[in-house]
Amino acid sequence: xxxxxxxxxxxxxxxxxxxxxxxxxxxxxxxxxxxxxxxxxxxxxxxxxxxxxxxxxxxxxxxxxxxxxxxxxxxxxxxxxxxxxxxxxxxxxxxxxxxxxxxxxxxxxxxxxxxxxxxxxxxxxxxxxxxxxxxxxxxxxxxxxxxxxxxxxxxxxxxxxxxxxxxxxxxxxxxxxxxxxxxxxxxxxxxxxxxxxxxxxxxxxxxxxxxxxxxxxxxxxxxxxxxxxxxxxxxxxxxxxxxxxxxxxxxxxxxxxxxxxxxxxxxxxxxxxxxxxxxxxxxxxxxxxxxxxxxxxxxxxxxxxxxxxxxxxxxxxxxxxxxxxxxxxxxxxxxxxxxxxxxxxxxxxxxxxxxxxxxxxxxxxxxxxxxxxxxxxxx
Numbered sequence: 001x002x003x004x005x006x007x008x009x010x011x012x013x014x015x016x017x018x019x020x021x022x023x024x025x026x027x028x029x030x031x032x033x034x035x036x037x038x039x040x041x042x043x044x045x046x047x048x049x050x051x052x053x054x055x056x057x058x059x060x061x062x063x064x065x066x067x068x069x070x071x072x073x074x075x076x077x078x079x080x081x082x083x084x085x086x087x088x089x090x091x092x093x094x095x096x097x098x099x100x101x102x103x104x105x106x107x108x109x110x111x112x113x114x115x116x117x118x119x120x121x122x123x124x125x126x127x128x129x130x131x132x133x134x135x136x137x138x139x140x141x142x143x144x145x146x147x148x149x150x151x152x153x154x155x156x157x158x159x160x161x162x163x164x165x166x167x168x169x170x171x172x173x174x175x176x177x178x179x180x181x182x183x184x185x186x187x188x189x190x191x192x193x194x195x196x197x198x199x200x201x202x203x204x205x206x207x208x209x210x211x212x213x214x215x216x217x218x219x220x221x222x223x224x225x226x227x228x229x230x231x232x233x234x235x236x237x238x239x240x241x242x243x244x245x246x247x248x249x250x251x252x253x254x255x256x257x258x259x260x261x262x263x264x265x266x267x268x269x270x271x272x273x274x275x276x277x278x279x280x281x282x283x284x285x286x287x288x289x290x291x292x293x294x295x296x297x298x299x300x301x302x303x304x305x306x307x308x309x310x311x312x313x314x315x316x317x318x319x320x321x322x323x324x325x326x327x328x329x330x331x332x333x334x335x336x337x338x339x340x341x342x343x344x345x346x347x348x349x350x351x352x353x354x355x356x357x358x359x360x361x362x363x364x365x366x367x368x369x370x371x372x373x374x375x376x377x378x379x
Contacts, residue, residue, distance in 0.1 A: 079120035080106060090341055090372075098374040101125055105149035105160055112154040123149040124375035134365025136352045142193060150202075161198040167217060170196065171225045172281050173247040173259045174292070194219055208232040225251045239267040249283075257283025271300040288318030305334045307346075325352040331367075340373040 080102035082095040102123045109118055125147035132140045146163030169175040198215025209231055217223040227249035234242045247259040259281035266274045279292040294312035301307075310329040315322045327350030336343035348365035 080123075090338055094338075094340065094372055094374045097125065097127060097372070098123065101147045101149070101162075101375075104162075105147070105151075108160060109149075109151045109153050112151065114153065118152065119150065121375065123147065124373075126371055126373045128369055128371045130367065130369035132365065132367040134348060134350065134363050136350070136363035136365075144193060151199075159200045159202050161196070161200055161213070161215070164193050164195050167192075167194045167196060167223075167225075168251075168254075171227055171249050171251055172257060172283070173227070173229065173245060173249070173261060174279055174281055174290075196225075198225075203231065207234060223252045225249065241265045253285075255284030257281060257286070273298045286316070288316050290314075290316045305332070307332045320356040321353050321358075324354055325350055327351055327363075336370070342371045342373075344369045344371065 080099055082092075082099035084092045084095060087095065102120050105123055106118045106120070125145070128142070128144040130142050130144070132142075144164050146161070146165060148159050148161050151158045151160055163170075166175060195218040196215050197218055198213050200213035201211055203209035203211050210228065211231065212226075212228045214226045215224070217225075227247055229248075230246045232244040236242065242262065242264050244262040245259075247261075248256075249259070250256050259279065261277070261279040263275055263277040268274060275296045275298070277292075277294045277296070280289050281291075282289045292312065292314040294310055296308050296310045298308050299306065308329075308331045310331075311327075312329070313323065313326040315324045327348060329346065329348045329350075331344055331346040333342055333344040335341065345368045346366070348363075348367065350363045350365065351360050352363055353360040
């Protein structure tokens with residue numbers, strides 16, 4: 001791996017350091033986890049299953065939650081309405097977002113009939129306000145919003161999605177794995193966010209299956225998209241999980257394309273998880289195969305605090321600069337005044353190079369994000 005980085009023009013000292021980090025992190029992480037864990041002893045923490053460890057340490061980073069049960073109907077009370085009196089500003093903001101989303105999605109579902117009662121608790125979403133800065137690209141403020149809700153009168157397996165997202169990353173399934181803070185597409189970073197409206201099919205559990213979704217960009221001119229995904233999940237032993245997705249997509253401006261991505265998650269303990277992630281994508285408009293590889297260590301400490309340390313590399317075959325970027329990203333995250341309001345921040349160290357005439361130099365950066373969830377947000 002070090003030889004590959006050297007052949008792509010990466011400084012020898014950096015290549016050697018990153019190579020040693022990737023090679024030794026799996027062996028060193030348990031020791032560092034013990035060192036950073038307050039009040040920890042040298043006795044290993046028992047691991048029941050990989051899923052339990054992943055849920056425990058990843059919950060602050062936004063792992064999926066099960067859909068909540070339907071609420072008990074109270075006569076004369078509309079579960080979609082907001083209640084603002086006597087609430088703090090952050091509670092009022094959350095209630096307004098939830099109420100507007102609930103009324104809109106329930107109205108749309110009502111167009112297909114009234115056979116089933118609508119589950120207002122199943123309407124969920126999040127809003128993220130973030131700002132990133134680095135020496136290479138400068139300031140990048142973002143506002144992201146995503147709402148998901150079932151459509152029981154249309155189909156029990158259909159969801160309606162409305163969101164302001166990175167269109168290319170969302171359609172091609174190349175968005176970052178950590179979705180609790182502003183995380184752009186790991187292949188094409190810095191793309192413009194746009195509003196999308198989509199209809200998706202939700203698979204009914206199981207280790208493997210197919211999903212599909214279609215939608216359109218809510219901007220003139222409208223730009224439709226469609227994608228089909230195959231999922232395969234498997235658990236190895238008590239603490240290791242493998243997830244694989246193959247996505248076939250179409251966008252009106254990029255044509256057809258496909259993305260292969262997989263991640264391997266290993267629970268070291270109930271407070272420490274390692275994850276390796278690989279993504280490769282190609283389309284009719286790309287020069288070659290765009291790729292991304294990353295390794296992340298997640299650590300839960302001090303009750304509600306969590307951090308992640310990411311080492312990554314990304315590039316594109318057949319490009320004049322095959323290696324576009326490589327570096328580190330550290331994120332600290334914790335609830336902020338409310339259990340559904342999160343504050344995330346952290347520095348970055350990257351060595352980007354997009355064009356042949358550029359020199360690969362260190363680019364320091366920093367990010368700050370505030371995330372608000374409502375309705376039991378699930379991804």
